Amino acid sequence: MQRIIGLMSGTSVDGIDAVLVDISGTERDLAVDLIAFETYAYRPALRQQILAVCAGSPLSVEALATLDNAIAQAFAEAAIAIQAEQSLKADLIGSHGQTVFHRPPQAGQLGYSLQLGRGEVIARATGTKTASNFRAADIAVGGQGAPLVPKIDLCLLSHPTQWRCVQNLGGIGNVAVLPPLDSEPELGQGVRGWDTGPSNVLLDLAVSRFTQGQQTYDAGGQWAARGAICQPLVERWLHQPFFQQSPPKSTGRELFGPAYLQACLEDARAYQLGQADVLATLTELTAASIVQSYRQSLEAMPDRVLLCGGGSRNTYLRERIQVLLGDAIPVTTTDDAGVNADAKEAIAFAVLAHWRVLGIPGNLPSATGAAQSVLLGDIHTPWTASG
Structure with a gap:
C-alpha cells in the first residue's frame, strides 16, 4: 500500500484540488481509500495571471519561468497543508499541474499540451517523490493527451x-x-x-x-x-x-x-x-x-x-x-x-503516480488515440542543498 497525494487544477482555474489517499493493488484489484480532500484557492493575483495566459496573453520566457515556479510552489503548499491537517506523511505525490495551453494533434502533427507547476520544485519543497507531466508521453505516441482518466x-x-x-x-x-x-x-x-x-x-x-x-x-x-x-x-x-x-x-x-x-x-x-x-x-x-x-x-x-x-x-x-x-x-x-465526485479527478492523478512508480501504463489508446499504451509522468526525487 502507498500513501499518495493527488493534486490537480482544471480548466476552471478555481483552485488546487488535493487528496490524501491510501492505494493498494494494481489494476483490476485497485483499491483507493480517501483519507482527506481539500480545495486550496489560488491567490487572486496568481489566478488572474493564469487566466490571462490561458486567454492568450503574451508572456516572456522569463515571466513564464516565474509563473511555472509560482504554480509549483502553490501546489507544494497544498501538499504540505493536507498532510499537516491529517498529521500524516505521504510516500508519493502525483501532480497534474495547471494546463495553460492544449492543442490536439492535427494535420499529421503531434499535439501539444503545457501544464505549469514543475514537479521538481514540488519534490524539493515537500521532500517527497513527485510524478508530474502526465500528458506528454501519450502525446509523443500520437495521442490527444486527454482524457487520461x-x-x-x-x-x-x-x-x-x-x-x-x-x-x-x-x-x-x-x-x-x-x-x-x-x-x-x-x-x-x-x-x-x-x-x-x-x-x-x-x-x-x-x-x-x-x-x-x-x-x-x-x-x-x-x-x-x-x-x-x-x-x-x-x-x-x-x-x-x-x-x-x-x-x-x-x-x-x-x-x-x-x-x-x-x-x-x-x-x-x-x-x-x-x-x-x-x-x-x-x-x-x-x-x-x-x-x-x-x-x-x-x-x-x-x-x-x-x-x-x-x-x-x-x-x-x-x-x-x-x-x-x-x-x-x-x-x-x-x-x-463509492468515489467522491468532487475529489475524483485529483484521485486519478494519485493513481497515475502509483502506476508510474510500479511501471504500469496509464493511458488507454482507445480513449486518447495514442499508438500504444505508455508509462505516464516524469519522476522527480527530492534532494537537499547539503546532498
Missing part, C-alpha cells in the same frame, strides 16, 4: 453488467465509456473516452462578466434555472465543428474561452435574451452537447450516467442532462458508486 474509471467504477458513462463536468467536460466487466475479457477492451466540449467554463465566464467579477460561478445553477432556454441558439451552436468531430478528441479554453463566449453573447442579442436566459441557454448547450456526443459516438446509449467534477453539484445542469437522456437512463454521481 478512463483507465482509472474502468478500475474503480465499472459494473458487472451495466454499460456506464462517467461524465466529468469540470471547465471542459469529458466522458469515459465503460463496458460491463462481465463482457470484458481483457482490461481496457471496449473502453472509450473523449472531451465532450464546454462544461462550466462558458457559464463561469458569463457569471463573472455579468457580475463584474463579484461571482465566479452560478451556485447550483439557481440563476440559470430562472431563465428560458433559447432552443434555436442551442441548435445553432451545436453545429460548431468540434461537436461534429468523431472521437478521440480533446479541447480546452483555446476554443471554448472568452472569445467563444463573446460570440455567443453576440448571437444572443438577436433574441433579446436576459442574463438568466443566456445562462440557461449556455447550460443547455453543455447538456445537449454531452447527450449529442453519446448518440453520435455510441452504438447504444448507456445504462447509467455517473457525474463528477464541480458541475455535478449544479442541480439545474444535472436536471437538464437527465431530461435530455430520458428517464430510462438514471443520472447520478460517482458518490453513489
